[in-house]
Amino acid sequence: MxxxxxxxxxxxxxxxxxxxxxxxxxxxxxxxxxxxxxxxxxxxxxxxxxxxxxxxxxxxxxxxxxxxxxxxxxxxxxxxxxxxxxxxxxxxxxxxxNIIQSYTESGSLLFGNTSDRVSFESLSQNPTRSSLALIIPKNLNWYMTTSIVGKRQIRAQFVLSGLPYNLAITDPLWIKRLSSLKYGYHPLSAAGVSKDEKIRLVISLGEPFQDGYCYKLVAAIIILPDLCRNRF
CATH class of the missing domain: 2.40.50 (OB fold (Dihydrolipoamide Acetyltransferase, E2P))
Structure with missing residues (x-):
């Protein structure tokens, strides 16, 4: 234990x-x-x-x-x-x-592709080596839409190594922070965040959903504190 x-x-x-x-x-x-x-x-x-x-x-x-x-x-x-x-x-x-910095990824593909999902069948045949990633997003903005189950859903749009992503947010603090946004696209500043902030996203591959896919999720949005910021 x-x-x-x-x-x-x-x-x-x-x-x-x-x-x-x-x-x-x-x-x-x-x-x-x-x-x-x-x-x-x-x-x-x-x-x-x-x-x-x-x-x-x-x-x-x-x-x-x-x-x-x-x-x-x-x-x-x-x-x-x-x-x-x-x-x-x-x-x-x-x-x-320092530990956070050492695990920050710079690759363009999140869990093998640029989609917001990976099929459970493919993962069963070829298990992923990692289902968690810490990244530095570029051009981050917000998108309020309706989920596949008919509920309001806030998503993060961003670019990683030149490739676009659009993933659902499951961080409860940021869901609450962004809950008043109207449907549609919103800039980063709509959350009261400056483009100069050191933002990190934790991307997680979720459990298999009823449609046979594991969805990529923005599990956390982290703004690094002022401490040591000038070093990174």
């Missing part, structure tokens, strides 16, 4: 619960803690911290894990143990920023 410290980089909406993911502080990469529920989603009793709060991006957490539970579409999954999570720090240090 390993105990790991991670930099929380996502606490996103998943099947009525949450999907938490982060980078290990020991340099061993991504971890996505999951429960033994049908879809592996976490509820409040799993991720609630001792002070009553929930994990936020850039928090350093100590988590007890039971065993790896890789899936063809999510190789980073680990089953959680029944031990309360601990908050180690809530103020990003230069060490935290």
């Amino acid at each position: 390993p105990v790991v410290e991670i930099i929380c980089l996502a606490n996103s909406i998943k099947w009525g619960g949450r999907c938490v993911a982060g980078l290990r502080t020991d340099g061993q990469g991504w971890v996505r803690p999951v429960s033994n529920s049908r879809h592996g989603s976490l509820d409040n009793r799993h991720y609630k911290l001792p002070d009553g709060s929930e994990p936020r991006p850039l928090d350093v957490l100590r988590i007890s894990l039971r065993n790896p539970q890789p899936q063809p579409y999510q190789p980073e999954n680990w089953l959680i143990d029944n031990v309360s999570w601990q908050l180690i720090s809530r103020s990003a240090s230069c060490n935290v920023i």
